[in-house]
Amino acid sequence: MEAGISFDRLSLRRVTHAAGVVPAAFYRHFQSMDELGLALVDESVRTLRAMLRQAREGGPSPEHLIDSSVQILVDHVRQHRRHFAFLAETRSSGNTVLRHTIRTEIRLFASELATDLARFPILRDWSTADLQMLAGLFVDVMIAAIESILEVAGTTLSPDAPSPEAEAEIARLTAKRLRLIALAVPHWRSS
Amino acid sequence: MEAGISFDRLSLRRVTHAAGVVPAAFYRHFQSMDELGLALVDESVRTLRAMLRQAREGGPSPEHLIDSSVQILVDHVRQHRRHFAFLAETRSSGNTVLRHTIRTEIRLFASELATDLARFPILRDWSTADLQMLAGLFVDVMIAAIESILEVAGTTLSPDAPSPEAEAEIARLTAKRLRLIALAVPHWRSS
DNA sequence: CTGCTTAGTGTACGTCTGTTCACTAAATAT
Protein backbone atom coordinates (compact mmCIF):
# COMPACT_ATOMS: atom_id res chain seq x y z
CA MET A 1 0.00 0.00 0.00
CA GLU A 2 2.75 2.44 0.98
CA ALA A 3 0.08 4.63 2.49
CA GLY A 4 2.41 6.02 5.13
CA ILE A 5 3.81 9.43 4.33
CA SER A 6 5.53 11.69 6.82
CA PHE A 7 4.13 15.16 7.30
CA ASP A 8 7.01 17.08 5.82
CA ARG A 9 6.98 14.97 2.69
CA LEU A 10 3.33 15.84 2.44
CA SER A 11 2.46 18.47 -0.13
CA LEU A 12 -0.44 20.83 -0.35
CA ARG A 13 -1.47 19.16 -3.58
CA ARG A 14 -1.44 15.70 -2.04
CA VAL A 15 -3.57 16.86 0.87
CA THR A 16 -6.18 18.41 -1.38
CA HIS A 17 -6.12 15.41 -3.70
CA ALA A 18 -6.72 13.07 -0.78
CA ALA A 19 -9.58 15.32 0.31
CA GLY A 20 -11.06 15.07 -3.17
CA VAL A 21 -10.71 18.75 -3.74
CA VAL A 22 -8.82 21.08 -6.05
CA PRO A 23 -5.45 22.51 -4.78
CA ALA A 24 -6.68 26.08 -4.52
CA ALA A 25 -9.43 25.02 -2.10
CA PHE A 26 -6.76 24.39 0.52
CA TYR A 27 -6.56 28.12 1.26
CA ARG A 28 -10.21 28.20 2.32
CA HIS A 29 -9.17 26.21 5.40
CA PHE A 30 -5.52 26.96 6.11
CA GLN A 31 -3.19 29.76 5.15
CA SER A 32 -0.21 27.43 4.85
CA MET A 33 1.03 23.93 5.55
CA ASP A 34 2.46 25.25 8.82
CA GLU A 35 -1.04 26.09 9.94
CA LEU A 36 -2.26 22.62 9.03
CA GLY A 37 0.65 21.19 11.00
CA LEU A 38 -0.21 23.21 14.08
CA ALA A 39 -3.81 22.01 13.88
CA LEU A 40 -2.52 18.44 13.76
CA VAL A 41 -0.23 19.11 16.72
CA ASP A 42 -3.22 20.37 18.68
CA GLU A 43 -5.23 17.30 17.89
CA SER A 44 -2.38 14.91 18.66
CA VAL A 45 -1.47 16.65 21.90
CA ARG A 46 -5.05 16.24 23.04
CA THR A 47 -4.60 12.49 22.60
CA LEU A 48 -1.40 12.68 24.64
CA ARG A 49 -3.09 14.48 27.51
CA ALA A 50 -6.00 12.07 27.43
CA MET A 51 -3.48 9.32 28.00
CA LEU A 52 -1.99 11.03 31.04
CA ARG A 53 -5.47 11.64 32.43
CA GLN A 54 -6.35 7.98 32.07
CA ALA A 55 -3.13 6.93 33.77
CA ARG A 56 -3.85 9.30 36.65
CA GLU A 57 -7.36 8.01 37.27
CA GLY A 58 -6.78 4.39 36.45
CA GLY A 59 -4.20 3.04 38.85
CA PRO A 60 -4.77 3.61 42.57
CA SER A 61 -2.56 0.66 43.47
CA PRO A 62 1.05 1.84 43.45
CA GLU A 63 2.14 -1.76 43.29
CA HIS A 64 1.21 -2.33 39.65
CA LEU A 65 1.42 1.34 38.73
CA ILE A 66 4.32 0.82 36.33
CA ASP A 67 2.79 -2.11 34.51
CA SER A 68 -0.59 -0.45 34.18
CA SER A 69 0.98 2.80 32.95
CA VAL A 70 2.97 0.95 30.31
CA GLN A 71 -0.12 -0.93 29.27
CA ILE A 72 -2.07 2.30 28.93
CA LEU A 73 0.75 3.68 26.81
CA VAL A 74 0.81 0.68 24.51
CA ASP A 75 -2.95 0.70 24.10
CA HIS A 76 -3.04 4.40 23.34
CA VAL A 77 -0.29 4.13 20.75
CA ARG A 78 -2.12 1.28 19.09
CA GLN A 79 -5.43 3.10 19.06
CA HIS A 80 -4.08 6.48 17.99
CA ARG A 81 -1.12 5.31 15.97
CA ARG A 82 -1.27 8.18 13.52
CA HIS A 83 -1.27 10.84 16.20
CA PHE A 84 1.76 9.37 17.90
CA ALA A 85 3.51 8.76 14.61
CA PHE A 86 2.95 12.37 13.65
CA LEU A 87 4.30 13.61 16.97
CA ALA A 88 7.27 11.26 16.97
CA GLU A 89 8.30 12.14 13.44
CA THR A 90 7.70 15.84 13.59
CA ARG A 91 9.42 16.08 16.96
CA SER A 92 12.84 15.53 15.40
CA SER A 93 12.45 16.47 11.81
CA GLY A 94 11.65 19.00 9.21
CA ASN A 95 9.63 22.03 10.10
CA THR A 96 11.22 24.20 12.77
CA VAL A 97 7.98 25.70 14.09
CA LEU A 98 6.30 22.35 14.54
CA ARG A 99 9.38 20.82 16.11
CA HIS A 100 9.62 23.52 18.75
CA THR A 101 5.90 23.43 19.44
CA ILE A 102 5.97 19.70 20.06
CA ARG A 103 9.09 19.78 22.21
CA THR A 104 7.53 22.51 24.32
CA GLU A 105 4.36 20.47 24.73
CA ILE A 106 6.38 17.46 25.83
CA ARG A 107 8.28 19.54 28.38
CA LEU A 108 4.92 20.70 29.70
CA PHE A 109 3.77 17.11 29.82
CA ALA A 110 6.83 16.18 31.87
CA SER A 111 6.16 19.07 34.24
CA GLU A 112 2.66 17.84 34.89
CA LEU A 113 4.02 14.40 35.57
CA ALA A 114 6.48 15.95 38.01
CA THR A 115 3.69 17.52 40.06
CA ASP A 116 1.94 14.16 40.07
CA LEU A 117 5.09 12.52 41.36
CA ALA A 118 5.38 15.11 44.11
CA ARG A 119 2.34 13.56 45.77
CA PHE A 120 4.12 10.28 46.46
CA PRO A 121 5.32 10.09 50.08
CA ILE A 122 8.72 8.72 49.06
CA LEU A 123 9.32 11.79 46.93
CA ARG A 124 8.05 14.30 49.45
CA ASP A 125 11.38 15.94 50.22
CA TRP A 126 12.84 15.82 46.72
CA SER A 127 13.78 19.19 45.29
CA THR A 128 11.74 20.51 42.39
CA ALA A 129 14.71 20.18 40.08
CA ASP A 130 15.18 16.55 40.98
CA LEU A 131 11.49 15.81 40.47
CA GLN A 132 11.70 17.40 37.04
CA MET A 133 14.75 15.28 36.31
CA LEU A 134 12.94 12.11 37.32
CA ALA A 135 9.80 13.00 35.38
CA GLY A 136 11.87 13.90 32.32
CA LEU A 137 13.63 10.57 32.53
CA PHE A 138 10.32 8.72 32.73
CA VAL A 139 8.99 10.66 29.77
CA ASP A 140 12.08 9.97 27.69
CA VAL A 141 11.82 6.27 28.44
CA MET A 142 8.20 6.43 27.34
CA ILE A 143 9.13 8.26 24.17
CA ALA A 144 11.72 5.60 23.38
CA ALA A 145 9.02 2.99 23.90
CA ILE A 146 6.64 4.81 21.58
CA GLU A 147 9.26 5.06 18.88
CA SER A 148 10.00 1.35 19.18
CA ILE A 149 6.35 0.43 18.92
CA LEU A 150 5.88 2.61 15.88
CA GLU A 151 8.97 1.11 14.31
CA VAL A 152 7.77 -2.47 14.59
CA ALA A 153 4.41 -1.49 13.15
CA GLY A 154 5.24 0.67 10.17
CA THR A 155 5.97 4.21 11.13
CA THR A 156 2.91 5.95 9.77
CA LEU A 157 -0.51 4.84 8.78
CA SER A 158 0.16 1.61 6.97
CA PRO A 159 -1.75 -1.33 8.41
CA ASP A 160 1.36 -3.55 8.20
CA ALA A 161 1.61 -6.29 10.77
CA PRO A 162 0.14 -5.34 14.13
CA SER A 163 2.63 -7.85 15.65
CA PRO A 164 1.27 -7.86 19.22
CA GLU A 165 4.14 -10.16 20.12
CA ALA A 166 6.79 -7.51 19.42
CA GLU A 167 4.64 -4.93 21.16
CA ALA A 168 4.44 -7.05 24.27
CA GLU A 169 8.21 -7.47 24.24
CA ILE A 170 8.66 -3.70 24.11
CA ALA A 171 6.17 -3.31 26.94
CA ARG A 172 8.12 -5.78 29.06
CA LEU A 173 11.43 -4.04 28.36
CA THR A 174 9.98 -0.62 29.13
CA ALA A 175 8.46 -1.81 32.39
CA LYS A 176 11.81 -3.29 33.32
CA ARG A 177 13.53 0.01 32.69
CA LEU A 178 11.01 1.91 34.77
CA ARG A 179 11.24 -0.62 37.59
CA LEU A 180 15.01 -0.25 37.60
CA ILE A 181 14.71 3.52 37.89
CA ALA A 182 12.07 3.23 40.61
CA LEU A 183 14.49 1.01 42.50
CA ALA A 184 16.92 3.91 42.72
CA VAL A 185 14.44 6.37 44.14
CA PRO A 186 14.70 5.41 47.82
CA HIS A 187 18.49 5.72 47.68
CA TRP A 188 18.67 9.14 46.05
CA ARG A 189 19.63 11.98 48.35
CA SER A 190 18.04 15.02 46.86
CA SER A 191 20.19 18.15 46.88
CA MET B 1 21.92 32.33 6.98
CA GLU B 2 19.40 29.49 7.17
CA ALA B 3 22.17 27.14 6.11
CA GLY B 4 20.69 24.18 7.95
CA ILE B 5 18.71 21.81 5.80
CA SER B 6 17.68 18.31 6.82
CA PHE B 7 18.72 15.44 4.61
CA ASP B 8 15.31 14.52 3.33
CA ARG B 9 14.58 18.08 2.32
CA LEU B 10 17.82 17.94 0.41
CA SER B 11 17.48 17.53 -3.34
CA LEU B 12 19.83 16.08 -5.88
CA ARG B 13 19.98 19.44 -7.57
CA ARG B 14 20.87 21.25 -4.36
CA VAL B 15 23.68 18.80 -3.65
CA THR B 16 25.19 19.18 -7.08
CA HIS B 17 24.78 22.94 -6.98
CA ALA B 18 26.57 23.13 -3.63
CA ALA B 19 29.32 20.97 -5.11
CA GLY B 20 29.61 23.42 -7.99
CA VAL B 21 28.64 20.82 -10.52
CA VAL B 22 25.85 20.14 -12.97
CA PRO B 23 22.92 17.94 -11.80
CA ALA B 24 23.73 15.07 -14.15
CA ALA B 25 27.20 14.74 -12.65
CA PHE B 26 25.60 13.37 -9.47
CA TYR B 27 25.17 9.96 -11.10
CA ARG B 28 28.94 9.64 -11.56
CA HIS B 29 29.19 9.24 -7.79
CA PHE B 30 25.91 7.84 -6.52
CA GLN B 31 23.06 5.97 -8.11
CA SER B 32 20.46 7.67 -5.98
CA MET B 33 19.97 9.90 -2.96
CA ASP B 34 19.56 6.72 -0.91
CA GLU B 35 23.11 5.75 -1.75
CA LEU B 36 24.38 9.19 -0.74
CA GLY B 37 22.47 8.81 2.51
CA LEU B 38 24.03 5.44 3.24
CA ALA B 39 27.48 6.91 2.64
CA LEU B 40 26.68 9.65 5.12
CA VAL B 41 25.41 7.08 7.60
CA ASP B 42 28.71 5.21 7.29
CA GLU B 43 30.70 8.34 7.91
CA SER B 44 28.56 9.45 10.85
CA VAL B 45 28.57 6.02 12.44
CA ARG B 46 32.35 6.04 12.33
CA THR B 47 32.22 9.21 14.42
CA LEU B 48 29.88 7.48 16.85
CA ARG B 49 32.18 4.50 17.29
CA ALA B 50 35.18 6.77 17.75
CA MET B 51 33.31 8.31 20.65
CA LEU B 52 32.72 4.95 22.29
CA ARG B 53 36.37 4.03 21.78
CA GLN B 54 37.50 7.22 23.46
CA ALA B 55 35.14 6.66 26.38
CA ARG B 56 36.50 3.12 26.79
CA GLU B 57 40.14 4.19 26.87
CA GLY B 58 39.75 7.48 28.66
CA GLY B 59 38.28 6.76 32.06
CA PRO B 60 40.00 4.14 34.20
CA SER B 61 38.58 5.66 37.39
CA PRO B 62 35.05 4.32 37.84
CA GLU B 63 34.40 7.12 40.27
CA HIS B 64 34.10 9.87 37.68
CA LEU B 65 33.17 7.55 34.84
CA ILE B 66 29.74 9.05 34.38
CA ASP B 67 30.92 12.65 34.33
CA SER B 68 33.78 11.92 31.97
CA SER B 69 31.52 9.94 29.64
CA VAL B 70 29.02 12.76 29.50
CA GLN B 71 31.80 15.24 28.85
CA ILE B 72 33.12 13.12 26.01
CA LEU B 73 29.61 12.99 24.58
CA VAL B 74 29.15 16.74 24.75
CA ASP B 75 32.55 17.41 23.20
CA HIS B 76 31.95 14.95 20.39
CA VAL B 77 28.57 16.43 19.57
CA ARG B 78 30.06 19.90 19.49
CA GLN B 79 32.94 18.86 17.26
CA HIS B 80 30.92 16.70 14.89
CA ARG B 81 27.63 18.49 15.11
CA ARG B 82 26.64 17.75 11.55
CA HIS B 83 27.20 14.02 11.88
CA PHE B 84 25.08 13.82 15.00
CA ALA B 85 22.44 16.11 13.56
CA PHE B 86 22.23 13.89 10.51
CA LEU B 87 21.89 10.75 12.60
CA ALA B 88 19.38 12.28 15.00
CA GLU B 89 17.16 13.62 12.25
CA THR B 90 17.34 10.67 9.93
CA ARG B 91 16.79 8.24 12.80
CA SER B 92 13.13 9.24 13.13
CA SER B 93 12.21 10.71 9.83
CA GLY B 94 11.84 10.40 6.14
CA ASN B 95 13.66 7.68 4.30
CA THR B 96 12.78 4.18 5.46
CA VAL B 97 16.05 2.56 4.43
CA LEU B 98 18.19 5.12 6.22
CA ARG B 99 15.99 5.03 9.29
CA HIS B 100 16.31 1.28 9.67
CA THR B 101 20.03 1.34 8.98
CA ILE B 102 20.63 3.90 11.69
CA ARG B 103 18.41 2.18 14.24
CA THR B 104 20.24 -1.09 13.60
CA GLU B 105 23.58 0.63 14.08
CA ILE B 106 22.41 2.10 17.37
CA ARG B 107 21.23 -1.31 18.56
CA LEU B 108 24.68 -2.63 17.72
CA PHE B 109 26.20 0.25 19.60
CA ALA B 110 24.12 -0.62 22.66
CA SER B 111 25.20 -4.25 22.40
CA GLU B 112 28.85 -3.27 22.46
CA LEU B 113 28.19 -1.14 25.50
CA ALA B 114 26.50 -4.12 27.12
CA THR B 115 29.61 -6.28 26.74
CA ASP B 116 31.65 -3.44 28.20
CA LEU B 117 29.32 -3.28 31.16
CA ALA B 118 29.65 -7.02 31.67
CA ARG B 119 33.23 -6.47 32.81
CA PHE B 120 32.18 -4.53 35.89
CA PRO B 121 32.27 -6.69 39.02
CA ILE B 122 28.90 -5.39 40.24
CA LEU B 123 27.28 -6.59 37.03
CA ARG B 124 29.03 -9.95 36.91
CA ASP B 125 25.96 -12.08 37.54
CA TRP B 126 23.44 -10.04 35.60
CA SER B 127 21.71 -11.92 32.83
CA THR B 128 22.51 -10.96 29.26
CA ALA B 129 19.00 -9.64 28.76
CA ASP B 130 19.28 -7.38 31.78
CA LEU B 131 22.64 -6.07 30.64
CA GLN B 132 21.13 -5.26 27.26
CA MET B 133 18.28 -3.53 29.03
CA LEU B 134 20.66 -1.41 31.07
CA ALA B 135 22.88 -0.57 28.10
CA GLY B 136 19.83 0.33 26.03
CA LEU B 137 18.62 2.61 28.79
CA PHE B 138 22.00 4.34 28.95
CA VAL B 139 22.06 4.76 25.19
CA ASP B 140 18.55 6.19 25.12
CA VAL B 141 19.46 8.69 27.84
CA MET B 142 22.49 9.63 25.76
CA ILE B 143 20.35 10.03 22.64
CA ALA B 144 17.98 12.30 24.54
CA ALA B 145 21.00 14.37 25.61
CA ILE B 146 22.25 14.59 22.04
CA GLU B 147 18.87 15.74 20.80
CA SER B 148 18.71 18.39 23.50
CA ILE B 149 22.17 19.69 22.67
CA LEU B 150 21.34 19.86 18.99
CA GLU B 151 18.10 21.64 19.78
CA VAL B 152 19.73 24.44 21.76
CA ALA B 153 22.30 24.93 19.02
CA GLY B 154 20.26 24.96 15.82
CA THR B 155 19.50 21.51 14.61
CA THR B 156 21.73 21.34 11.58
CA LEU B 157 24.76 23.22 10.42
CA SER B 158 23.87 26.76 11.29
CA PRO B 159 26.50 28.51 13.45
CA ASP B 160 23.78 29.93 15.71
CA ALA B 161 24.74 30.50 19.31
CA PRO B 162 27.11 27.86 20.67
CA SER B 163 25.55 28.60 24.10
CA PRO B 164 28.00 26.61 26.26
CA GLU B 165 25.86 27.53 29.23
CA ALA B 166 22.84 25.58 27.99
CA GLU B 167 25.12 22.74 26.98
CA ALA B 168 26.57 22.53 30.45
CA GLU B 169 23.08 22.46 31.92
CA ILE B 170 22.17 19.52 29.71
CA ALA B 171 25.39 17.79 30.70
CA ARG B 172 24.56 18.20 34.37
CA LEU B 173 21.02 16.90 33.89
CA THR B 174 22.22 13.90 31.91
CA ALA B 175 24.87 13.04 34.49
CA LYS B 176 22.20 13.24 37.17
CA ARG B 177 20.00 10.83 35.26
CA LEU B 178 22.83 8.38 34.79
CA ARG B 179 23.84 8.62 38.45
CA LEU B 180 20.26 7.89 39.47
CA ILE B 181 20.20 4.79 37.29
CA ALA B 182 23.59 3.68 38.57
CA LEU B 183 22.23 3.99 42.07
CA ALA B 184 19.68 1.31 41.27
CA VAL B 185 22.18 -1.21 39.98
CA PRO B 186 23.25 -2.71 43.32
CA HIS B 187 19.63 -3.34 44.26
CA TRP B 188 18.54 -5.07 41.08
CA ARG B 189 18.06 -8.79 41.33
CA SER B 190 18.70 -10.09 37.89
CA SER B 191 16.38 -12.82 36.73
C1' DC C 1 -36.94 37.56 -1.86
C1' DT C 2 -32.46 39.58 -1.51
C1' DG C 3 -27.82 39.90 -0.33
C1' DC C 4 -23.63 38.26 1.81
C1' DT C 5 -20.58 34.63 3.15
C1' DT C 6 -18.44 30.30 2.52
C1' DA C 7 -16.43 26.28 0.01
C1' DG C 8 -15.09 24.79 -4.11
C1' DT C 9 -13.82 25.14 -9.41
C1' DG C 10 -10.80 25.65 -13.45
C1' DT C 11 -7.03 27.67 -15.41
C1' DA C 12 -2.73 29.35 -15.62
C1' DC C 13 1.98 30.94 -14.21
C1' DG C 14 6.72 30.17 -12.96
C1' DT C 15 9.84 27.35 -10.41
C1' DC C 16 12.00 23.21 -8.90
C1' DT C 17 12.40 18.44 -9.26
C1' DG C 18 14.74 13.69 -11.13
C1' DT C 19 16.50 11.61 -15.15
C1' DT C 20 18.11 10.85 -20.04
C1' DC C 21 21.33 11.53 -23.71
C1' DA C 22 25.27 12.46 -26.56
C1' DC C 23 29.40 14.67 -25.98
C1' DT C 24 34.17 16.29 -24.15
C1' DA C 25 38.38 16.75 -21.43
C1' DA C 26 41.40 14.84 -18.40
C1' DA C 27 43.56 11.15 -16.11
C1' DT C 28 45.15 6.53 -16.03
C1' DA C 29 46.70 2.05 -17.77
C1' DT C 30 48.79 -0.63 -21.27
Next chain:
DNA sequence: ATATTTAGTGAACAGACGTACACTAAGCAG
Protein backbone atom coordinates in the same frame (compact mmCIF):
# COMPACT_ATOMS: atom_id res chain seq x y z
C1' DA D 1 51.92 6.65 -27.76
C1' DT D 2 47.64 4.80 -27.56
C1' DA D 3 43.49 3.14 -25.56
C1' DT D 4 40.33 3.25 -21.87
C1' DT D 5 38.19 4.70 -17.87
C1' DT D 6 36.51 8.63 -15.22
C1' DA D 7 34.32 13.18 -14.13
C1' DG D 8 31.94 16.65 -15.86
C1' DT D 9 29.00 19.39 -19.53
C1' DG D 10 24.77 21.27 -21.55
C1' DA D 11 20.47 20.75 -23.23
C1' DA D 12 16.11 18.84 -22.86
C1' DC D 13 12.03 16.25 -20.97
C1' DA D 14 7.91 15.51 -18.17
C1' DG D 15 6.04 15.97 -13.83
C1' DA D 16 5.05 17.97 -9.31
C1' DC D 17 5.05 21.87 -6.73
C1' DG D 18 2.96 26.54 -4.46
C1' DT D 19 0.18 30.32 -5.57
C1' DA D 20 -2.92 33.69 -7.87
C1' DC D 21 -7.14 34.94 -10.18
C1' DA D 22 -11.89 35.30 -11.57
C1' DC D 23 -15.77 32.64 -11.22
C1' DT D 24 -19.85 29.70 -9.38
C1' DA D 25 -23.03 27.18 -6.34
C1' DA D 26 -24.84 26.58 -1.94
C1' DG D 27 -26.21 28.21 2.88
C1' DC D 28 -27.93 31.39 5.64
C1' DA D 29 -29.37 36.18 7.64
C1' DG D 30 -31.86 40.21 6.95
